[in-house]
Amino acid sequence: MSADPALRREIPDATVARLPEYLRTLSRLAEDGVPSVSSEELAAAVGVRSAQLRKDLSHLGSYGVRGVGYDVETLALEISRALGLTEDWPVAIVGMGNLGHALASYSGFVTKGFRIVALFDDDPALVGERVVDIAIRPLSELDDKHAVDPISIGVIATPAPAAQAVCDRLVGAGISSILNFAPAVLAVPEGVDVRRVDLSTELQILAFHAQRKALAAGHLGAAVLS
Amino acid sequence: MSADPALRREIPDATVARLPEYLRTLSRLAEDGVPSVSSEELAAAVGVRSAQLRKDLSHLGSYGVRGVGYDVETLALEISRALGLTEDWPVAIVGMGNLGHALASYSGFVTKGFRIVALFDDDPALVGERVVDIAIRPLSELDDKHAVDPISIGVIATPAPAAQAVCDRLVGAGISSILNFAPAVLAVPEGVDVRRVDLSTELQILAFHAQRKALAAGHLGAAVLS
DNA sequence: CATTGTGAAGCAATTCACAGCG
DNA sequence: CGCTGTGAATTGCTTCACAATG
Missing domain, CATH: 3.40.50.720 (NAD(P)-binding Rossmann-like Domain)
Known part of the structure; x- marks a missing residue:
């Protein structure tokens, strides 16, 4: 007991920001009765690279099984605990x-x-x-x-x-x-x-990218290339 | 004309995400009749470091005056243009x-x-x-x-x-x-x-940090230090 | 001469690539 | 054998510190 790396180690902010997404996807898999996932599958469902998912999870502890993958229920519970969702x-x-x-x-x-x-x-x-x-x-x-x-x-x-x-x-x-x-x-x-x-x-950030796309696709000639 | 670095250069995502904040603060200053700001003042109002503000703005072009600061109206306009807000x-x-x-x-x-x-x-x-x-x-x-x-x-x-x-x-x-x-x-x-x-x-991210604070402040002894 | 704009240094996050292991 | 977990390499972002300058 007391061996909860999530509460002892430093978890990078970028990782913390992704944990809720992992958790949501795992909960859906659990509802669908899926017993286990590989990092490849879970990463694809969430829209990140599998290496990133594995590195993120490694900050919580070692909850996977080599050659097999992760138990959906177990991993969901561990992420919940790391995020503090087992409290009220x-x-x-x-x-x-x-x-x-x-x-x-x-x-x-x-x-x-x-x-x-x-x-x-x-x-x-x-x-x-x-x-x-x-x-x-x-x-x-x-x-x-x-x-x-x-x-x-x-x-x-x-x-x-x-x-x-x-x-x-x-x-x-x-x-x-x-x-x-x-x-x-x-x-x-x-x-x-x-x-x-x-x-x-958020709208302004979207507008920025939309503008770039419009410029790239539309009138390329607007800017004179050197 | 056509010399709009914002549309030619690559602007880092992290910078784009902060531009709306700068713009909002500049708009408020403009309403209050403030004619110009230094990077130090503007950065303080937005809650970032002045070096970061200057580096961010440098991606849009060179709109400041050394020894003086930035003209509020001009800078607001340039950020609006960079974000694409001059369009509909x-x-x-x-x-x-x-x-x-x-x-x-x-x-x-x-x-x-x-x-x-x-x-x-x-x-x-x-x-x-x-x-x-x-x-x-x-x-x-x-x-x-x-x-x-x-x-x-x-x-x-x-x-x-x-x-x-x-x-x-x-x-x-x-x-x-x-x-x-x-x-x-x-x-x-x-x-x-x-x-x-x-x-x-967002709530889950807050919960994570709240949990850390609770553990740090409350029962430090819960985890046995090595 | 106060403040900008920016190379260089320092940090943090991501990705690679493979050793370790069930 | 397949997939995890992780050092090493890489990329991107932030901060420092100062030369450039109106």
Whole structure:
């Protein structure tokens, strides 16, 4: 026991970012009754190279069988453990506009490990409304230790101008993992983890590549070659 | 003229991913009437190192003034051009459930350069409904060249099981830039660009780091040191 | 003379290629 | 024998540090 390399070793960020994808694919295979996969097969299903998959998994430990492959159930469990999904992560969403509503009712949210425990919004028109059976409350109640269950992860789904103030309150309430959907850069103290998801950033990156393709395919002559 | 390094040189992916952030911050500065910034100031506002900002910008061309800094308006324009935002990118959203609705009415969407031109959903209960003044239509109309304006970017906001089929239709209709919100890996032909935004992946990455922090801070003794 | 733009150094991630092993 | 696990090679990104310059 206690021999869990995932919790002892350093796992590269790039690897961590791919683990959820591996896990999702393994879960689907498990549902389909597939008992085992080779690194080649799993990598193909996820869209990475098999060498990369093997190196990623090697950071978690040695869960494959040479000459055979990986047991689907076992590997899924080990990845879940490495990601911390065997524990329970209570989530609060702040900002219950269109996006907040969508996030709250998003089925993928209920993935093993995460559980929405509170919804906040200061708009009096929204306070009291129930979404997925949870009442929307004003953000001020966040500070009331008796009114709110412990929260591990805060999701910010407010407009950009409100994001920093909301973030400060979440941090003040002891939350150190934040998922930010507002198009704003958040300043947080050391030790607080912020991940940002931004629609318009993604669109702009797509536009960049689309423009390159258009230039390459369309009017090659637009740029004079040296 | 035609001396636009952004369209000739190779710009690293990592740089492209940061350009939207620079642009957003510059736009805010421009609104506030700030005429110029140094790499130090801009980098601080965005949360990167100044050397990285300068190296990133150097891939676009030489738009700074030594000893002074960057003209906010000029730099914003050059980044817009590099990203292709001086052109118009018509967007279609497929899947008008909670998330699709939220995306359609998301104000950040109307950022310069992007314009929603069509909404699709095969659910008869949704077809005909108007969101942001656009009627929801069945996906079959996508193939009807007379019924649909040209589309550059397709956004998939359907449940995972439908995503691949929707993607195939989008690709079949000539769309080669896709933003996928469904938790599924899409298979696409060479030349088609897919970016995925996935809530549960982001939550899982946060959970991983939260777990590390908990282990580091809480019961250090759980793992026996060698 | 403060600040940019950039070679060179340092780091991190990916890919290769094969030894190790069930 | 086939497939995993991993050192070594490679590629790409970040940071440093300073020469170039308006």
